[in-house]
Amino acid sequence: MKSIAFIGTGRMASALISCIHKSSISKSIIASDKSDINLARIKKQFKIKTTADNKEAAGNSDIVFICVKPQDIDAVLDEINDVVKNQLVVSIAAGIRLKHLENKLKNKRIIRVMPNINCLVGEMAAGFSAGKYATKEDIKNVSGILNSAGIAFFMKEDLLDAVTGISGSGPAFFAYFIYAFVKAGIKNGLPKEVAFRLACQTAIGTGKLLMESGITTDELIGMVASKKGTTIAGLNALKRHKVKDILTKTIDAAVKRSRELGK
Template sequence: MRVGIIGSGRMGSALATALREKGGFDVTVTDKEGHKTELLRSRGIAVSTNNSECVSQNDVAILAVKPADINSLLDEISGASEGKLIISIAAGIKLKLLQSKMPRAKIVRVMPNTPLMVGAGAAAYSLGKKAKEEDAKLVEQIFSSAGICLPVDEKLLDAVTGLSGCGPAFFYLFVDGMVEQAVELGLDRATALKLAAQTAIGAGKMLLEAELSPQDLIKMVASPGGATEEGLKVLDKKNLKKTIAKAVKAAAKKSKQLGKTN
C-alpha cells in the first residue's frame, strides 16, 4: 500500500514515520521547501516536491496542511484526485468543501493527535458521500498503526478536536504543574517527570482496561481522610473539572470557527 502525505510539518512528518515504521506502508511526503528531506529519507520515506504527483502516484493521499492553506492545495490537486482516497486531517475543514473541490474523489476527514508520534495516537474519522466501507477499513488500518481510530458523525469532529486533538496539551499542562511542585518538594526534575509521565500512562491504561468510570477510579485512590482526598479538595475548590470542561468547549468552538472561515 502506497500512502502519500502532503505536508511535512509536525503532524505530517510524525504520521509518515509512524506509517513507515509501525505500519510498514510505502510512504511519500511532499516537502516543497526541503527542510526535512534529509531526515525523512533517513527514515526510509520518499520525498517529493510535487503535490499533484503525490496524489496521482499513490493509493491514498493524506492532506496534512494547515486549514488556512487547504483551498489553494485543493485547487492544485483537484485534477489528480479522481477515484483516489483522499484523507484530510486539516482541523475544521468540512467534507462539503473537500467534496466540492474534488467531486470524483473518495474523501474521509480524520482528526488525529500528536501522540501518534509514539504509536499512541487517538483518531476519529468521518466518511464522505463517495467513501465506502472498504475505505473506512483502510483508514482504520492506517491510523490504527499508530494508536486507535474510531468512526464518528462529522458534526462531532469539532468535539473530537477539543477532546483528543487538543487534549494532549491539557494533560501536559497538568503534568507540568505536578512536576514543578514535586521539584519544590525536593525531587530532581528528571525523576519527577518520569514518575508523573508514568502515572499518566498508568491512569490511561486503567481507564481503558479496568471497565470502571473515572469517578470509580478516583474512589479507588482516594481513601477517606487520606493524602489524595486532601489534594482533591484543593482541585475541587478551584473548580478544576469545570475549568477543564470549558477548555475542551473553547477548543471545539475554535475548530468550528476554523471550518467556517474556509
C-alpha cells in the same frame, strides 16, 4: 496493499509514515513537499520515494494524505485536482470541513481526520469522518492506517469539534497539568527531573490502568482514596476550587473555537 502518498512531510506526516512503516500496512509510500529540507529528512529516515511534485505523488497512489497546514490546503487541492481520479483523499487539516473539500475536489472520495500530536509516539487519539462518495472499504482502509498510530473512532463530522476539544487540543491540556504537578513537586522538595518523570509516569499509568482494567474513574478514585487519607485531602481541594467546572469550561472553549474555525 494500497499505495499511499503524503503531501506535506512535517511533524504529523512524519509520525504517520513512521507508524505505517513499522506496521507494514503499506510498503509503497511516496511523499512530496515544497520544503527540500523536510523531503531530504524523510527520505533519509524512512528510505521512501520523495518528490517536489505534488501531482506526481497524488497521481500515482491509491490513497493521498494531505498533511499541510490549513492555510496551505486550497493551493494543494487546486494543484492535484486534475490528477485525482480514483484515489481516496484524506485530509488531516484542522477545521477544514468535508463540504469545503468536496467543493474543491468534485465527486471525489474524501475522508477527514482529526488526529493528535501523540501520533509522534504511536499513541494518537483520533476521530474521522467520511464524505458522501467515500466507500465502506475506504473507511476500513483509513481506520487500519490510523489505528497503526494509536486509536481512531469513525463518527459524524459534527462530532469532530468535540474530538478537537478532547484529544486534538488535549495533549496541551495534559501537558499543562504535568507542568503544574512538576512545579508542585519541586516546591515540595523533589528534584525537577524526578518530579517530571513521576508526573508523566503517573499520567501514563492512570490512562493505561483505566483502559486495560475496565474499572471506572470513580472506582479508581475509590481504590486510591482512603478515609481521612492524603488523596481525600487533595480531592477536597479540587472540589473546593471547582476544578471539574474549570475543566468543562476548558474543553467547551476549545470545542466552541473549533466550530467557529469550521464555519
